[in-house]
Amino acid sequence: MKLALLSDIHANLQAFDACLAHAQAVGAQRYALLGDLVGYGADPVAVVQRVIQMAGEGAIVLKGNHDEMAVMPDGANKTLGGSTADWTHAQLDAEQRAYLDALxxxxxxxxxLLVHASVDSPGRWRYVDDERSAGASLDACADQPGVHYVFGGHVHQQMLYYRGTGRGLMKFAPTPGVPVPMPRHRQWVATIGSVGQPRDGDPRAMYAVFDMSAAQVTFHRVPYDYQSAAAAIRAAGLPEYFAKRLEDGR
Incomplete structure (x- = not known):
């Protein structure tokens, strides 16, 4: 089965649509949305409604930190993400907020095992951005025997880590579009990147497809109309920084 893995959509409907179309074209048979459906972007209502529909059709959906903030915004949170939480909360209706809250x-x-951030205390939203943190996430699976693969988002970058003969993990930067074998005798941790907020200087959207039968993953970069997504942010009256970030891919 080919499982399309999408994370950090961040209310970017244009990027979400582009990744879903690409996933369908490459033969994805099921979808997993690994959190941060909202935040930063201009279309939280449309994105959440699309996700609810997909969940009804069998998609896996997880909660991210921005989803949590949108449900219960903290006015004292002065981070970049916190600055749009109140706005997002007001856009969503009670049913949509309840859906996010229950994820x-x-x-x-x-x-x-699928997670937004780290398996190590997933509700604390720890970043998996190096070998040490990837190892901590994998070690937290010890109480779930048989886990060989951990997929997450949160860090907005595409990276793969694997455990070789020792306890430490090795880091591997994948090439978009090139399948990476993931033999089952090893343990793996992957961050699949961000659909709606790439931050590596490339504005193309990110997602991945895990072929569970063949035990291989392919990371993808997908062109989309980021100018329209940025224009929607400006039209909504959200901070200019978020529009510029889409245009710069940072």
């Missing part, structure tokens, strides 16, 4: 933090699918 799980993790999901297990056979030998695969």
């Amino acid at each position: 799980p933090l993790t999901h297990r699918e056979d030998t695969t």
